[in-house]
Amino acid sequence: MSKKAFALRLDPAVHAAIERLAAAELRSANAQIEMLLREALARRGVEVPASRPPRRGRPKKDD
Known part of the structure; x- marks a missing residue:
């Protein structure tokens, strides 16, 4: 299986929320x-x- 890489533009607040949730669930962003x-x-x-x-x-x- 290969993953497709692409650029994703996110609002900084959305990115911060995803990083907090990921950290709480022991996942990468x-x-x-x-x-x-x-x-x-x-x-x-x-x-x-x-x-x-x-x-x-x-x-x-x-x-």
């Missing part, structure tokens, strides 16, 4: 924004499938 967007989409009836988590560790050896 980026993860908090993504979670809030997913919640807002769900409330509007838009289903976004959960992405597969990235693969961790070394690749398996081919025998």
Whole structure:
């Protein structure tokens, strides 16, 4: 899974609120924004499938 990077302009007060909420929930601001967007989409009836988590560790050896 790869994430799409883009510039996001936010009101400084909104950014500060997101950072406070993220810190309280032990998330990064980026993860908090993504979670809030997913919640807002769900409330509007838009289903976004959960992405597969990235693969961790070394690749398996081919025998």
